[in-house]
Amino acid sequence: MKRWLVRPSRSIAGVVLGVSAVVALTLLAGTAAGRTGGSRSLEAPAGTLVVARAADLDMLDPHKATTFAALQTLPLVYESLTRLDRNLKVQPALAASWSFSKDGKTLTLHLRTGVKFDNGQPFTSADVKASLGRILNPATGAVAASNLAAVLHVLTPNAGTVVLKLRYPDVPILAALADMNTAILSKADIDAKTVGKKANGTGPFRVVAWTPGQFVNLVRNSGYWGGAPKLAGVDFRAIPSESSVAAAVSAGTADIGIVTNPVVARAVGGSAHVVREPTIDYHVLMLNGRSSALKDARVRLAIACAIDRKQVLATAALNEGKVTGPITSPAFLSNPNDRPCPTPNLAKARSLLAQAGYSSGLTLDTIVETGEYATATAEAQNVQAQLKQIGVNLKLEVLDTNTYVQRWLDESFDAAFAFNTGRADPDTQYGRYFQSTGSLNKQGGYASAALDKLFADGRATSDDAARKAVYKKISETLENQAVWVWLFVGYNYYVVGSRVHGFVATPNGSLRYLSSTTVG
Numbered sequence: 001m002k003r004w005l006v007r008p009s010r011s012i013a014g015v016v017l018g019v020s021a022v023v024a025l026t027l028l029a030g031t032a033a034g035r036t037g038g039s040r041s042l043e044a045p046a047g048t049l050v051v052a053r054a055a056d057l058d059m060l061d062p063h064k065a066t067t068f069a070a071l072q073t074l075p076l077v078y079e080s081l082t083r084l085d086r087n088l089k090v091q092p093a094l095a096a097s098w099s100f101s102k103d104g105k106t107l108t109l110h111l112r113t114g115v116k117f118d119n120g121q122p123f124t125s126a127d128v129k130a131s132l133g134r135i136l137n138p139a140t141g142a143v144a145a146s147n148l149a150a151v152l153h154v155l156t157p158n159a160g161t162v163v164l165k166l167r168y169p170d171v172p173i174l175a176a177l178a179d180m181n182t183a184i185l186s187k188a189d190i191d192a193k194t195v196g197k198k199a200n201g202t203g204p205f206r207v208v209a210w211t212p213g214q215f216v217n218l219v220r221n222s223g224y225w226g227g228a229p230k231l232a233g234v235d236f237r238a239i240p241s242e243s244s245v246a247a248a249v250s251a252g253t254a255d256i257g258i259v260t261n262p263v264v265a266r267a268v269g270g271s272a273h274v275v276r277e278p279t280i281d282y283h284v285l286m287l288n289g290r291s292s293a294l295k296d297a298r299v300r301l302a303i304a305c306a307i308d309r310k311q312v313l314a315t316a317a318l319n320e321g322k323v324t325g326p327i328t329s330p331a332f333l334s335n336p337n338d339r340p341c342p343t344p345n346l347a348k349a350r351s352l353l354a355q356a357g358y359s360s361g362l363t364l365d366t367i368v369e370t371g372e373y374a375t376a377t378a379e380a381q382n383v384q385a386q387l388k389q390i391g392v393n394l395k396l397e398v399l400d401t402n403t404y405v406q407r408w409l410d411e412s413f414d415a416a417f418a419f420n421t422g423r424a425d426p427d428t429q430y431g432r433y434f435q436s437t438g439s440l441n442k443q444g445g446y447a448s449a450a451l452d453k454l455f456a457d458g459r460a461t462s463d464d465a466a467r468k469a470v471y472k473k474i475s476e477t478l479e480n481q482a483v484w485v486w487l488f489v490g491y492n493y494y495v496v497g498s499r500v501h502g503f504v505a506t507p508n509g510s511l512r513y514l515s516s517t518t519v520g
Contacts (some may be wrong), residue, residue, distance in 0.1 A: 280422030363392025
């Protein structure tokens with residue numbers, strides 16, 4: 001994937017950003033009174049990169065965190081056994097090397113030496129065993145538990161070796177082990193039940209202060225095994241609107257602004273520029289297949305057939321992106337034309353509703369999030385207007401991020417507009433949602449024996465052609481059942497100031513390359 005630079009005219013920037021610049025400057029110019037964990041001023045120390053965004057992370061526990069802000073922040077502090085490079089290929093991280101047995105049911109990982117946690121404790125195989133055990137413990141509520149469901153036993157023959165005994169061959173496990181949600185924590189912290197209360201990782205930065213909803217301050221880990229970062233630190237600051245985020249960068253009070261609104265991205269001018277990164281993250285209308293009328297596949301199909309995805313993309317995101325099918329993993333990409341209604345078919349939609357007994361229509365309680373991505377409300381309102389044509393009324397509830405996440409976790413919705421993280425492997429992307437044993441299957445709303453078998457087949461082979469065939473069938477099943485309505489993939493936008501050098505964006509939204517970025 002390529003990156004593009006967007007440099008619109010100054011006149012547009014003056015209209016959109018000039019009004020909000022005062023707000024941004026005010027928010028970024030106060031004192032740090034009341035900060036927890038430190039007394040640093042909002043004046044960033046020399047060598048510190050300031051990142052502005054519209055949302056803050058929701059927690060410090062990488063095993064439970066689900067927000068994009070957490071995805072951006074926590075991998076700078078916590079690390080996993082493997083990692084993904086800019087092309088989404090699996091690379092060594094805390095595991096320096098690994099090998100599978102001939103039958104594929106044993107994975108031996110050789111750990112990196114000389115690694116320490118922030119508190120100075122050496123990293124050993126005991127930390128890996130405790131971390132994987134915590135993820136797999138149902139009481140934890142770890143969001144990636146089902147991605148590690150193949151793990152039967154975790155053996156530690158010595159401090160530098162971990163042996164995973166698997167129930168079945170599991171090719172995607174290496175990608176699963178690269179996820180933020182499978183980060184390795186300190187065994188001592190797990191035993192003391194302090195995870196989430198105070199950050200203690202092995203990454204290139206350390207957390208020194210966090211006020212939820214406002215900011216989180218990171219400082220360089222000088223003893224980092226990969227070499228100390230060039231930055232003295234990274235300050236993440238939450239600002240209420242994305243136009244204010246961009247204004248802060250244009251005004252020089254922030255170095256990088258993370259935005260999701262293409263209108264804001266197009267309006268940036270002056271010395272700042274925009275890095276426009278194609279993403280594998282996807283916009284989707286989730287349908288709760290266990291809720292009221294949505295238990296009937298005909299109702300779900302009617303909804304899917306009535307929606308003009310191109311119209312949603314054009315209206316909400318100014319055509320900044322493309323219509324997508326379920327699987328956005330580059331090596332297994334779904335063809336959006338392989339669905340029952342690749343273009344809107346209102347006659348078919350009305351017929352399906354009538355067959356299901358809803359010729360007079362129905363109402364669906366639908367949740368919409370504000371805070372993490374700017375196009376949510378526009379997407380919801382456009383789809384709401386479209387579905388009225390077939391008598392389906394989306395009763396929209398616009399919620400802040402924390403309320404939305406809790407409602408979603410509680411399965412308290414008929415439908416939900418969402419912007420979900422893509423994954424390099426389809427198994428880690430959807431196994432947790434659509435397998436009967438998936439850790440998020442209740443929220444995913446659908447499972448079947450046929451899908452369970454397909455996911456198992458996809459994990460069992462390392463043959464690329466065979467895996468592509470399996471995931472094509474999974475994609476077709478999800479579309480034919482209209483489990484969700486996949487809308488589009490877009491771009492991540494980064495407003496970058498003139499003093500930033502070496503910034504690298506990634507398709508999955510990770511900011512881990514900040515460890516090699518400089519300012520000055």
